[in-house]
Amino acid sequence: MKKNSSPYLLTFFACWLLWLLLTASFATDELLSGFLISLVISLITAPKMNILNGLNFHWAFLIGLVRYLVYFFYALIKANLDLAKRVLSKDMKINPRMVEIETTMQSDLGKLFLANSITLTPGTLTVDVNENRLLVHWIDCPENTDLDAITHTIVSKFENYLKGFVR
Amino acid sequence: MHLAGEIILLIGAIFVFLGALGLLRMPDVYNRIQVGTKAVTLGSIGIIIGVALINPLWWSKLLVILGFILLTSPVSSSAITKAFYRSGIAPWRETEKNKNQDEKEASL
Known part of the structure; x- marks a missing residue:
């Protein structure tokens, strides 16, 4: 299960980060709509994001x-x-x-x-x-x-x- | 801050200009793409940083633009070069130029 959840998390945070950078505001409604949209996008696209497997996460x-x-x-x-x-x-x-x-x-x-x-x-x-x-x-x-x-x-x-x- | 931004903008513009000059001076398509990609990438980075210094409120959007330029510009130039290579255009060689000149001189 842990192995399968990481592309979802990664896609989600990448989308949310992009949203935050583009809107450049920390207003609650912006954060919330960004959260929802990133969630939907990551649920749809994460199974196809095989390229992210190349990232090598470790302490450094x-x-x-x-x-x-x-x-x-x-x-x-x-x-x-x-x-x-x-x-x-x-x-x-x-x-x-x-x-x-x-x-x-x-x-x-x-x-x-x-x-x-x-x-x-x-x-x-x-x-x-x-x-x-x-x-x-x-x-x-x-x-x-x-x-x-x-x-x-x-x-x-x-x-x-x-x-x-x-x- | 404003002055530094303008100086960096100018440096970026100079690199873009050098890229254009290189496009005119280089002998074949591969060298031209090399000049085009490198000079224009650094030039646009300079322009983006300059704009960010002049108008700091835009930094986040400019950061996104910077990331996408760095990721996509080399890929696109690679794709163009690959297409040229597949279509059978041979790289230019110094020796061929000399050979052609020798032939010209011989015919004169």
Whole structure:
């Protein structure tokens, strides 16, 4: 029973949080109508929310999430400075390649986060996800690299952070 | 507060501009999408934070917008790139450009 109730709770609180953020008021009637609507939505949709199973709840869940977000924004800003440099330089030093990398993320949610992170970080763009292989377009690929080296450069750091809160 | 908001708005706008410039300068569709996604995502984050500083009452709605942009913008660009890749457009290579130039010079 406990195993089955968690997607309901999760969907319910996500809906309610979204409602609260959008209405931005703590008036009783707002809270109550939000509560009722979130309840109905979570009852209808929770059985289909399989993607939420990827969340890995444990004592350090929030810490893992915050650490990931901090690193993510750092990588995003670094990516944009790198990109600005490339766009503004006279002879664009780019050497684009399609490379394949391997991921150890188990769940769909983990792969989604990883793919999004790869897309928003320096010089890489996820093209396709296939089982545990990701096809990545790399804007400045060094010569003569094998799968392990590429995997190590692109994903290993993100995976470390992601494993703090998803499978 | 107001001034800081305007400065961050300006930074966001600069990144969006760089994204547009990159769209013009990059050689093929994959590189263009890379520039477009990254620059426009950070640019819109900057604009949203700037607006939040200028008008702090809107912070919760802006937070929701920020979350959805961060989740959906990479997914959409991935989907577009996948469609291009499936339709058989090969990535641009430095060597091909050089080869074409050599051929041009040879024909001259």
